[in-house]
Amino acid sequence: MSASKQKITLWEFFQSLGKTFMLPVALLSFCGIMMGIGSSLSSHDVITLLPFLGNRVLQLIFMWMSSTGSFAFSYLPVMFAIAIPLGMARENKGVAAFSGFVGFAVMNLAVNFWLHARGILPTTDAAVLKANNIQNIIGIQSIDTGILGAVFAGIIVYWLHERFHTIRLPDALAFFGGTRFVPIITTLVMGLVGLLIPLIWPGFAAAIAGLGWVINGAGDFGPMIFGTGERLLLPFGLQHILVAIIRFTDAGGTLEVCGHSVSGALTIFQAQLSCPTSGGFAESATRFLSQGKMPAFLGGLPGAALAMYHCARPENRHKIKGLLISGVVACVVGGTTEPLEFLFLFVAPFLYVIHALLTGLGFTLMAVLGVTIGNTDGNVIDFVVFGILHGLQTKWYLVPVVSAIWFAAYYLIFRFAIRRFDIKTPGRDREAPRTDKGPSAATVGKSGYDTPAILSALGGRENITSLDNCLTRLRLSVKDMSQVDDAALKANRVIGVVHLNQHSLQVVIGPQVQSVKDEMASMMQSASA
Template sequence: MTTQGLHSHSLYKPILRPLNSHRNGDENNMLDFLQRLGKALMLPIAVLPAAGILIGIGLLMQEYSIAGGAFVQDAGLGITGNLAIIFAAGVAVGFAKDSHGAAAIAGVIGYFILSQGLIAIGGEDIDMGVLGGLLSGVTAGLLYNRFNNIQLPEFLAFFGGRRFVPIATAGLMLLVTIILGFVWPPIQGLVEAGGQSIVDAGAAGAGIFGFINRLLIPFGLHHVINTLVWFQFGEYNGVTGDLNRFLEGDPEAGIFMGGFYVIMMFGIPGAALAIGLAAKKERRKATLFAMSSLAFTSFFTGITEPVEFSFMFLAPLLYLIHAILTGSALYLATLFDVHHGFGFSAGVIDFVLQSAQGRGELTLLIMGVVYFFVYLGLFYFAIRFFDLKTPGREDEDEELAVAGSPGHVDTNPSGSSKFDQQSLQFIEDLGGGSNIRTLDHCATRLRLTVENMDQINEAALKSHGARGVMKVSKTNLQVIVGTQVEFVYNAMKDLLKNKSTNADQSNESSTRNETAEQTADPNDIAAVAAPLSGKLIPLADVNDDMFSTGMMGDGFAIEPSDGTVCSPVYARVEMIADTTHAIGLKTKAGTELLLHIGIDTVALKGDGFTALVEVGDTVHPGQALINFDLERVKKQASVVTPLIFTNLPEGWAVEHMATGDVTAGQTGIIRAKADTGSH
């Protein structure tokens, strides 16, 4: 049976379910969702430096009576005045599986419907602000992942695919707006009252926020609380949030930002120096060199994560001290009437640019010098007294190799860029390409979902340049790289996409996989690998006439012992059922294969199934294609999974060469023979 025939079958309607590259088996878990949200927030937040720079320059120009200062300032305020729309577009792109602009358009349309609809229902005073943009963006991004590849009947075909996403978003947001029109007004009152109470709490509120902000860093969730405090709480001249109000000129704003300058420009460099000085004598010079570069990054840009992750897990006590000191810095800065802010982060760039708007710069500098020595003394004492295994003090087999140290691995060999080589090493350290389900990044870290967390080699990742490794759940992993993470991400993405390397494959498996490309010749079907681990079953024993009688083609079946379906061959993904329970593949030589997960699983409508690839992708043996919740599906249907060769030559059949249990990736389990006998 050809692929076209598959599409005509009732089980394979030509509405192909798209890949949601951010989804995983735990996506219903609130932590996973919040992490996705935190990552999506990075794009609109990345716009803020432009606003901060323009406003800062404009104010400095006006202070020194330079013409055009007001114009430059207003240009920056034009950005902050439309943050809700920016969040709607940016969050939608962040949630969309391929960051496509169609999601952004849908997010903006959703926000227009929501904002205008709320006014029509509840009056001019009803406004969700940045939260409305965030809600519209999340909705549009999720709908994009679900419908960007939808195929409509021919007379509506023009509106199919990505063009359908804004339509779907408009329809859903209309319903959401009607509901929120009656539900949101009392909620808005509570949000405004709660936010104002935090603002009115003054030094205490600022201190608590600083403490919680640092505690959420390990999970990547600090962006969520930052969004509320910096963009939603408090109001001045029609804008909300501490950051917005500060840039707008609110003299009372800046209490949730000013204290961070003390930590990022002075405290973190003090901690970095303490770590270097406390290193073992033979490693002190190399560790000081490495930590100094990270300290300068924090001082100059306000990005602290590379330093924080160097001790966060090795010495949790130090991180608790760091969180307490951060809270105390914000508390004291507010107590000393400091009102200072930033457009991106509390580094020296923003400190200078926002000096015309803020007040208390001298206080911050004096506090900074004090905190530098407080961090230096506390960290050095704690490291030495408790013998904490910070960088430069690890046991020999766990040492974090830094540039210039004996264990350092050269990441820039001749003929290879630094990031290509480091990415190749990272892929190997992560268990190989087949162990990586999804790959993404934020400002300083790689965000991944993996097949098997046990295959992650943390020590090797650190020796190849990772600042830290965070295992968020059984499948979610974060690798802290630093400010150059985007270059590492791009190189890894290219390597995984192009399959220029298969870091997890031994020479033996590489040879085996090379023969798997030639499955168009029935004699080479022996090279086909088992797509799942479990019990091998003859097709004739499958409890479904469509498969057992060979109606769709010959093949075999597996009763799986886990929920990961892998590619049995080198192939192109030709079809993914709209319910994700089946996938069609086609090899380079023309052989067509169908993997049908379970029997009667179409009735589950995709519940419990997650696609890890999309139509058009090129896949290799052992690469994960679909994850499904084995126990959940087993309760509702048979999980026996047939693999069908839909276009075997006339007169050829599949013969089993193995019985009993097989392992995913195992070859030699079947062969084809010129025999029209039974299965």
């Protein structure tokens, strides 16, 4: 696949960049659940309510969960610096990841050198440290550039890797050539970048603060702008950029937590989660998190699924039932919405816009009602772990009420629109859809998909120049888009096909996309061997 490299567009670059965010975010979500369970079950209020939880062995387990879960929060920037070159590199991904760590560490060491050269360090004066935004970054006193600094470092390292990982040096220096040269050039370049950070970072910080001012200046409509924007960007795979800005930078707010200044909605929430004296969660942070998704995810989309079921032809309903139920389960339990959204996105884009607006309205309503449920997924797990287990102060009891209203609203809107405009959602065609027809036993893999048929529908191995995946989609570059058979892909349980340009497309698979991608990559490698 690497034999024929195509120049990527800016659009494809940002898509690829957004995809790399999912690796640290997935770990962050899991660690957040561990912290949530551990901190809530070791709290005084819960022990008073359920005295048996005060058992020392249980408390040690809960404290271990909370301590272990704090890992992702403590080392989040370096995880981004590693994940970006790892995810974006086309070859020698291990070298790219290693260089990502090297680059991030060297950049902060260079900043530390500059601070010493200017006489700002060494010092223990809290006022001086705060005035210069100096924090302890992986054991190095440096200017805290947060996630944004780590993203810039990761992008630079990725570029250096792509440019130099195949470099050929003279024989006398050949030992340092090839992949060994990548961390070497990374050390030199990031050492210089670190010297520039103190000079240019105040401008970036001001720009991010300005974005935060715009969003927060919108008052109660700020969460709606965020929630609607995230849904509208999702079909293009660009939602991760907006999400990362709000979750991990000053745009999502800044708050003093346990004596430390913390920026970003999600980092504020998780800092309060691990802080024994925080006394609850900040509404200014949680209004951009899980609670805002819950009306649409726990109520709205299941209502839309029921409307699509009732609007299907009676003879086809039993054939689409499995498709809709699996989509609802993925949405409610896993927080993965594409299996349902892509059932109506392409046949009725205006319905998707309404869905985006209602999702944003859910964010605003949860904020106005004072609900404080954090984390990232908006699913029933977040509802229980970060809502119910943290007591009535989170106002979790309002979520079922609002979700029921959203369920009714989605059901009525979708049922009316589908029938009024004869929208061809699943089961509306006279011919029964092939959603119930699984792959043959001879070709099905561990993923549960007929991967050989999907590969064939993409034009075969020779037509694919790059293959990757994000949370729910295959991301491909192909030589000839005319060889891609959308109908054949959908006949093999593909949820949707997004054509980005004449060479790039996305194939929406769902939660099993990683297994499908691995099977396809293995088949392509075997065929080329």
